[in-house]
Amino acid sequence: MAANVTTEDILRISGVNPRKCMKCGKCSGTCPAYDEMEYHPHQFVYMVERGQIDKLMQSKSIYRCLTCFACLERCPRNVEPAKLIEAVRLAVIRQQGMNHMTENDIPALLDDKLPQQAIVSAMRKYKK
């Protein structure tokens, strides 16, 4: 389905250079959503570099990321994995009819423990 999204697209949207990654795994060591993910932050970086965009677009992992930016904050090489994940999500949203949910679904999911930032980023992630 998403065969037309290339590594170059993701790099352009995100502004990230995955070649800066030294494969230390600090992003994944940091990630609070690690166990929810099929692909972990360092794998994201590697898979984008290898051009495995389809796999990432189809994976639920991109919706498990909290956009907490811990990986981006801690990465010793300034790779910014969170931005790559965001870019893949955007690529999915830009596909016709591929919205993960509508804004009407959001109120039902809200609970008072949810940080505001997550709501903002949820809107961004799932915008129509």
Next chain:
Amino acid sequence: MQKIGVFVCWCGSNIAATVDVKAVANALRSEPGVVFSTEYQYMCSENGQNLIKDTIRDYKLDGIVICSCSPRMHEATFRKTALAAGLNPYMVEIANIREQVSWIHKDMTEATDKAIVLGRAAIAKVKKNAPLTAGTSPVTKRALVIGGGIAGIQTALDVADAGYEVDIVEKSPTIGGRMAQLDKTFPTLDCAACILTPKMVEANQHENINLLTYSEVESVSGFVGSFKAKIRKKARFVDEVKCTGCGVCTEKCPSRKGLNEFNMGLNTRGAVYIPFAQAVPNKAVIDASNCIHFRTGKCGICEKNCSAGAIKFDQQDEIIERDYGAIVVATGFKPIDASAFDEYAYNQSKDVVTSLEFERLMNAAGPTKGTLLRPSDGEHPHEIVFIQCVGSRCSRDASKGKEYCSKICCMYTAKHAMLVREKYPDTKVHVFYIDVRTPGKNFDEFYRRAVEQYGVDYIKGMVGKVTVEGKKLRVQGSDLISNEQVHIDADMVVLATAIEPDPTARSIGTMLTASMDTNDFFTEAHPKLRPVESPTAGIFLSGVCQGPKDIPETVSQAGAAASKVIGLLSKNELVGNPCVAHANELLCNGCSQCERVCPYGAITYVEKEVRGPEFRGTKRVAVVNEAVCQGCGACTVTCPSTAMDLKGFSNNQIMAEVDAICR
């Protein structure tokens, strides 16, 4: 008319494959003044040089032009050739037709044309050359070593053994440096003190070595062979001659607030203290900022208890001025500040320590007498996590770390892990690593021993965060091989923090005009071929101040630096570079601009009687000290009255070259 000879080199096929060397020789033969022009396969070979010599003699040449490789390669060779044939060596010019022509062009016609143009420029220049004679300057047969770690000690011992005087200036109260703080040392696990202390004592007792501890170099002037240094010997408030090092004062001192530097601040010491039992010199020192007497005028307990009468509250700093022929920088390193690593809870828990602090916790002379205890509660740790590459290999920003690999931490972490497992087999040890870098003799074997014999758990991945959970440290990291996030409840966390040059390195570099890289490590004159010399003549590099190193490498480099120093000090005089600046008194208006730009301090001014067509009388004019001038030319381009000129590279000569190129 001058008689100029031209010699075009093929450099085998290096030049000849891209440049038509015969055409170049032919074209240059018709230049005015050229009486001989030829080409040859290898001008630098013995036959090539003989050809040059014979031609100089046969044709009674006044100057020669060699069209060949870069002057950096063979200028010295051809100057010697000229001298051997009785021609002043500064009547030689080189047209670089290899690096600047054959290696960068593909098209033969284009390359040949360019080679001819460069040849013409060199001919135009050599016709304006004047014979130059290099002056000589004497060599003071004494070396200054800045920094008394293992690097400085080794260099000093080697130079002193060769019969030359050496002064070691060490800023702390004792020599020994970081090595003195270590417990056992990889890869052989011999105890650091056992191998270092004898060298410290030897340095202290050597008849040619003069130790200036608790001292700093304040300024340096002069140049290779004749440096002048001003050294501040800080007041110890203890008479070094009278003090016997008995240590009574250090025990009686009621102020116990000073952090013990030697133990990385893990415990405290008195205001009067001896850094450690084997300190050299073994003399007490008073830290005035913690001393009750200096704050209130009272106390004086040390003074009352010192049977040698060595306490001198009124002692003043002393300024020592001495001359040196050579200066060795051996200022070493310090671990970076781990507080920037909030994610590892360094500031939140005392049980998160740096590796150097860990050395002290394992050391028999350390705050816990060598029993490994948690700094927070003095309990024995049962699970320890080591994190490698903390602040190394980091390209984020300077506050977060260094881009380079610190080189020693893989090995010392393996050492720490192994020592813990050996001493406390009940303790679990994990090491998080990105790579294990062990390129050294017996190094990989050492690391494998930690894994295979001592059962150290190496986990490939980085720790993301450490959080304090009650008495435990919760370590969350990734295990890249099993593709899992791991969580370990540890009792201690040890950070293998990056190392960086001593914070004083930058000011020492500026003082000596010795160049440094962006990380403040000193730069060598050539990274492969001149690794222990600074590009500034007479300044040598020893130890970690030049780049991360372990002890074996430090000691080899220290010996190499010593051999360069000995080579210099063994000369009675040095031949200078005659291509130095010179001020035309008639044009100079004494504005001082050249003095401000000269990086070597070679320019001074004198009031002088000057007689010229436009001016007669006394005026202030610039004078260049030819022994100090390095011929950089900064002054010549700065001078607003075109009074400054560089011998061998005068404005006149450069213009002649440009004219020849544009013709």
